[in-house]
Amino acid sequence: MKQQKTYLVTGGAGFIGSNFILYMLEKYGDDIRVVNVDALTYAGNPENLRDVETKENYRFIRADITDHAAIGAVFAEESVDIVVHFAAESHVDRSIADPEVFVRTNVLGTATMLNAARAAWEKEDGTYLPGRKFLHVSTDEVYGSLPEDGGYFYEDTPYAPRSPYSASKASSDLLVKAYTETYGFPANITNCSNNYGPYQFPEKLIPLMIHNALEGKKLPVYGDGKNVRDWLYVVDHAKAIDMVIEKGVPGETYNIGGHNEKQNIEIVKTIIDILREELPEDDARRAHLSYDLITYVEDRKGHDRRYAIAPDKIKREIGWEPETMFAEGIRKTIRWYFEHEAWMDNVTSGAYQEYYEKMYSV
Ligand code: NAD
Numbered sequence: 001m002k003q004q005k006t007y008l009v010t011g012g013a014g015f016i017g018s019n020f021i022l023y024m025l026e027k028y029g030d031d032i033r034v035v036n037v038d039a040l041t042y043a044g045n046p047e048n049l050r051d052v053e054t055k056e057n058y059r060f061i062r063a064d065i066t067d068h069a070a071i072g073a074v075f076a077e078e079s080v081d082i083v084v085h086f087a088a089e090s091h092v093d094r095s096i097a098d099p100e101v102f103v104r105t106n107v108l109g110t111a112t113m114l115n116a117a118r119a120a121w122e123k124e125d126g127t128y129l130p131g132r133k134f135l136h137v138s139t140d141e142v143y144g145s146l147p148e149d150g151g152y153f154y155e156d157t158p159y160a161p162r163s164p165y166s167a168s169k170a171s172s173d174l175l176v177k178a179y180t181e182t183y184g185f186p187a188n189i190t191n192c193s194n195n196y197g198p199y200q201f202p203e204k205l206i207p208l209m210i211h212n213a214l215e216g217k218k219l220p221v222y223g224d225g226k227n228v229r230d231w232l233y234v235v236d237h238a239k240a241i242d243m244v245i246e247k248g249v250p251g252e253t254y255n256i257g258g259h260n261e262k263q264n265i266e267i268v269k270t271i272i273d274i275l276r277e278e279l280p281e282d283d284a285r286r287a288h289l290s291y292d293l294i295t296y297v298e299d300r301k302g303h304d305r306r307y308a309i310a311p312d313k314i315k316r317e318i319g320w321e322p323e324t325m326f327a328e329g330i331r332k333t334i335r336w337y338f339e340h341e342a343w344m345d346n347v348t349s350g351a352y353q354e355y356y357e358k359m360y361s362v
């Protein structure tokens with residue numbers, strides 16, 4: 001039997017992690033084994049993996065990435081070839097309200113993962129077992145904020161994080177870089193722009209607006225609505241990660257972006273337009289669906305004005321480029337939320353209500 005390559009995915013029950021696992025198991029089938037380590041915080045949802053949870057080559061382990069003993073046990077039990085490290089606290093607004101958990105998970109958790117992987121992979125002579133790699137999934141927010149009138153983030157753009165979230169991610173990136181320099185540790189870092197697609201928790205702009213619009217609730221746009229994000233369809237991101245694992249030069253960083261800059265207000269209007277096109281004429285949810293739902297609310301503290309990635313290096317060196325046009329991706333995403341009402345009802349019951357009331361007064 002062919003040797004299975006084992007991927008240890010952290011945070012695989014979250015938005016991007018679950019899309020990545022589904023993509024990989026679909027692409028490679030039984031040629032790979034996936035071990036998903038996730039603490040199942042508010043953002044983790046094992047339901048996302050329902051289609052694969054009974055497969056023999058998939059294993060879920062509930063564990064916190066800051067728990068040395070639990071993470072050590074995973075490496076002792078599994079012959080891990082590749083770590084794909086998604087697990088993190090990921091929401092800027094939550095980081096503004098409560099920064100400490102971001103430092104714990106994003107910085108200490110990354111240190112725990114790096115140490116455990118190094119202990120498992122480093123040989124006595126200081127070199128590493130062949131074929132091993134640690135892929136650290138990060139964000140373009142580490143580079144700070146761009147002016148409205150131009151410029152892009154490149155791999156050598158100086159780090160200038162401005163929110164507790166991006167500061168914690170920048171710290172974790174620097175730790176990974178330090179491990180590659182100090183210990184010759186085989187790692188890549190990917191810094192990606194904003195993702196959208198199925199299974200995204202409705203605290204983030206796109207699923208929050210879809211959910212509110214379907215419920216006839218106000219659509220809270222921060223500040224003047226002209227902040228710009230560079231949106232990438234999540235499956236394109238999953239594909240990029242797979243390609244960097246396969247082709248990335250150890251120690252290198254690759255920026256991943258959609259070449260798809262949009263102002264927030266454009267996104268919100270597009271969602272309303274598509275919902276009006278897609279909902280049947282007699283659907284009661286059409287009643288309140290108009291731009292009148294848009295409500296400008298107080299701006300986010302320290303709100304980064306614009307993000308934009310130039311994904312030139314990954315195109316040149318790895319051969320990856322974004323495939324899903326925004327018009328197609330956003331329609332697919334909106335349809336997915338339509339077809340998965342139970343998923344949305346489930347994640348928005350309980351603690352979500354409390355979060356929403358605390359965060360938004362509209
Ligand atoms: P998410 O919030 O949807 O999922 C995070 C997952 O990590 C959840 O399943 C959660 O249960 C798990 N987790 C949190 N703390 C944990 C802990 N201490 N131990 C174990 N598991 C824990 O996040 P996402 O949007 O899927 O983002 C995944 C990664 O990609 C993050 O590292 C994020 O910084 C990065 N990223 C996200 C985006 C984006 O647009 N969402 C863009 C670029 C990079």
Ligand code: TYD
Binds near residue numbers: 091194
């Ligand atoms: P978000 O999805 O939280 O991602 P990030 O802050 O990591 O880029 O927000 C995307 C943009 O949308 C950001 O400029 C903030 C804005 N936003 C709103 O205007 N209203 C909202 O309710 C949310 C959640 C975000």
